[in-house]
Amino acid sequence: MNAVGDFLIISENRRNDPTYPLIRIFRKSPLSYFSSKGKPGFGPLEIPSATLVESGPNDSTFTVYSGMSKTLTDFSLADTSLLGINQYKQPEGLYEVYKMFHATDSTMLGIKSIDENRLVEISLKDGKRIAGYGKWEKIPNADHLIDYSDPIVNFHLGQINKGWFKANRKEGLFVTAGVYRDRIEIFDYNNKKFTVVEGPRLDLPKFEIVPSGANSVVIFDIENKYGHRDIYIDDKYIYDLYGGFNEEEIFENNVVAKTIYILTHSGDVVGMLHLDISIRGLVVDTSLKKIYGITTDKDPGIAVFDLPDEFL
Template identity: 60%
Template sequence: MIELDSEGKRKAGYGKWEKIPSRSDLDNYLLGTLNKGWFRASPDKKLFVKASIFRDRLEIFDYQTKEFVVVDGPRLELPKFEISGSGANSALIFNPEEAYGHRDIAFGKSYIYDLYGGYNEMHIQQTNVIAKTVYVLTTKGDMVAKLDLDRSVRSITVDESLGKIHGITTDEDPGIAVFDIPKELLKN
């Protein structure tokens, strides 16, 4: 992660791509593709989370301590892919049967809400179902709850003061769905 000042000049850099021992053929560009996903910041800009779409990995960065917490799962294996081309012209080509992973991140006061997919492109095209699971994690990456939604959404936002998760639906006539956050999660 790179921190820039208000003029776009580099202030600092944090972390490095973790090399994968079984895949020494992956350079930084290809590792970036493998770890591609959503990048979100908490409202107070103290936590930053990158949620990978191809690989089931969350990277939580605490800006105050400058430390990363990496959360792998629910699938621990790497997605199937091939490297096409070589050198500067190489790219990862993912097997179309591979399911997508994390779809979005939202922040509450005490928790991180992780919208998780688990569906491949063919399933999405046939059903319009993108994601129906929300994992609730502490800021240290410990899972405290798994919420199963009754409909598919593509993105979420959270309002813990109202006890609600709002999501953009993926049905034929998209709208906003509202889900209750279990009361035991709101006690913190």
């Protein structure tokens, strides 16, 4: 779930009926269905999945990254076509980058599946690496994961720190929030510095490294509770949707997340909101004084909450 101007952009599961569009668009106020986009497929201007959504080249467009087809597709809010209006293939140098947003008009900033850096910046023109930001840090009580020159160790560290990745290009902020490990990393592209926020749980989740083919993977204990579930960044705050439920609780109660932590751009926690229903996905609009989320019940819809005045 993301926002572009006056609209909410919601990505559908690619495993749904293949005749259904992959993107639903709703007006924020009054909350109402607006249109659908994203014809499923691998043809010109089609998308087989909607992995990430960001604002487009102008106020009436948005861009969708498809991890399946390795494409970036621009869509228009001004037409009724399911197809995109512009599409370009992910350069070969970006193929290992599985989550990414525009840092500039000509570069992408994202997360690689195996890399010594937490974030990498790559040219859209030729796919060449421009820079890497943030070396992996030692994980407490994980002495077997200290050889950062070993690609498989970097792969394991990426899996342990895996989570949500969101950006606000206008503010120059790129935020990663761990779904397994309670850790938020705020990267300020303007000064190329990270701010790390640990918690609320400080313990490392239980995991083991098991063989998988020629390599090995990180497997987490099924009883572990998930941590951060989404992030939204506006011009003043970072809104962190937090879970705290494991697979069994989610399956039995349809509950994913009911807590929102509010942080400054420098990582200070200044507030916490308790929701009366569970949501996944998070968008905040301070001009409307509203928080939007997708409910997690058997018949999901869009929930709207009032944003307290102290955070406007």
